[in-house]
């Protein structure tokens with residue numbers, strides 16, 4: 201395998217059954233067998249290349265699994281119907297009653313809600329810790345801890361997880377390091393830095409067209425087999441299955457991910473640098489002023505840049521809302537959650553994606569309600585975008 205994740209995706213060849221340059225889409229929920237014995241073998245996982253039922257797996261999902269595993273340098277992968285479907289399957293596969301998780305305190309709102317409100321019902325507890333403090337992370341590990349959970353770059357504060365150092369801590373305590381890499385596909389390769397399991401919401405950059413939700417778990421063959429076990433596999437038994445039509449369309453979009461990531465990063469860096477010069481409070485890992493800028497540079501695959509996500513703090517929620525409405529009115533982007541679209545998307549995380557986090561905790565972690573999160577689009581003329589956004593900011597009085 202090449203050291204370049206995009207090469208690994210491009211080197212894969214899948215043909216359709218009539219020589220099509222794209223693989224055929226499997227349009228079946230169940231599969232016939234010539235011999236009853238093969239059916240039994242397949243059910244028990246002993247018949248290579250045979251399919252039984254599409255909740256277990258389908259040819260289309262296997263193609264996408266392979267491509268995502270190649271991108272993340274893991275043995276294999278398992279796609280899911282959503283990012284949350286992938287995340288919850290991993291958490292429930294690894295942890296049982298009495299177990300404990302050490303999680304970054306700044307994570308996707310849905311993951312936070314699941315850890316904070318949902319799995320305590322199964323007697324699984326979580327300590328939420330500042331991921332940038334390796335001492336605090338290690339101190340939170342107990343005899344019942346099963347994993348460290350974090351995001352490569354946190355949502356929405358853009359703190360960078362030191363995956364290399366975290367993986368050393370995890371190995372020392374014989375626990376897993378699970379990294380949600382949704383913000384930085386191709387840019388950061390957690391597995392190469394020592395992570396055990398890499399998760400993505402495919403909904404965002406990887407699919408990139410905002411026409412579906414999807415997720416994936418990239419890990420060892422052994423772990424993916426356990427997720428898919430017909431007897432006790434979380435993915436198999438909870439059933440968050442991706443449909444074949446969707447996996448076929450996501451695979452086609454995945455093939456242009458490298459071009460898109462470079463453009464997202466180039467545009468975001470341009471805007472971040474200019475708005476910072478203008479005196480705004482900008483957080484972007486590509487800026488020297490970002491506290492984890494140097495750390496990021498020790499981990500990233502340089503050609504893809506620093507990613508497409510940045511935040512600007514305009515002081516108050518009122519100003520944030522006015523600015524977002526005005527920018528949308530001027531067709532500079534959409535007031536919408538999610539990320540990785542061709543169009544810039546913006547939202548105020550305190551009231552949208554992180555609204556599950558109580559207000560006191562938001563203040564404590566530096567999540568001011570004047571923060572706007574931008575997912576910078578693929579604008580062809582970013583100078584024009586900058587000038588127009590600048591005009592909006594002057595009009596609202598934040599510049």
Ligand SMILES: *Cc1c(COP(=O)(O)O)cnc(C)c1O
Nearest residue numbers: 282283284308382401403413414
């Ligand atoms: C969106 C997102 C998720 C959840 O993914 P869905 O596809 O919406 O279920 C998880 N983690 C991060 C970092 C996200 O941005």
